[in-house]
């Protein structure tokens with residue numbers, strides 16, 4: 001489903017040299033927007049243009065030759081699971097990479113950054129606070145799946161957050177439109193996906 005396509009773009013900043021990953025979700029393009037990517041120092045690093053559903057153009061300000069490069073990707077390449085290097089076409093020097101972020105905390109941070117002022121969500125402030133809370137739980141080791149896996153994928157919808165176990169595909173949905181949704185999450189001290197628990201384990205720990 002288009003809405004759940006996501007990736008991250010890590011590009012070196014031509015002004016300060018920092019390499020930061022920015023989260024890009026299909027919602028970044030909603031309403032025919034061309035997402036623009038800025039460094040935390042304020043320098044614009046890149047913008048992404050989508051043509052139809054099949055072509056993506058990354059316009060980036062190169063940290064090596066300080067010129068603008070336009071790199072094109074098919075939709076399959078752009079949203080690919082495997083990271084691909086972003087290289088300066090003049091010098092061949094790698095400027096960064098494009099590919100989904102596997103680490104959950106890093107991903108939540110990148111999502112939260114991207115979310116500021118986004119109109120994809122019914123209640124963006126609430127979504128930010130929910131993500132913040134989830135991040136805390138991940139750091140405390142209190143977010144995962146009952147199958148034993150800690151590899152959790154996050155899917156965002158306008159009114160809810162879905163956590164999916166990458167191991168057993170178990171999932172849990174957290175509503176994200178009213179303040180009570182955050183209160184409910186704050187009262188929980190862990191979030192575990194009710195995933196697949198092997199039979200022998202179930203019998204030992206009922």
Ligand SMILES: [Zn+2]
Nearest residue numbers: 013016039041
């Ligand atoms: Zn910078």
Ligand SMILES: [Zn+2]
Nearest residue numbers: 062065088090
């Ligand atoms: Zn270049």
Ligand SMILES: [Zn+2]
Nearest residue numbers: 145147165195
């Ligand atoms: Zn699982």
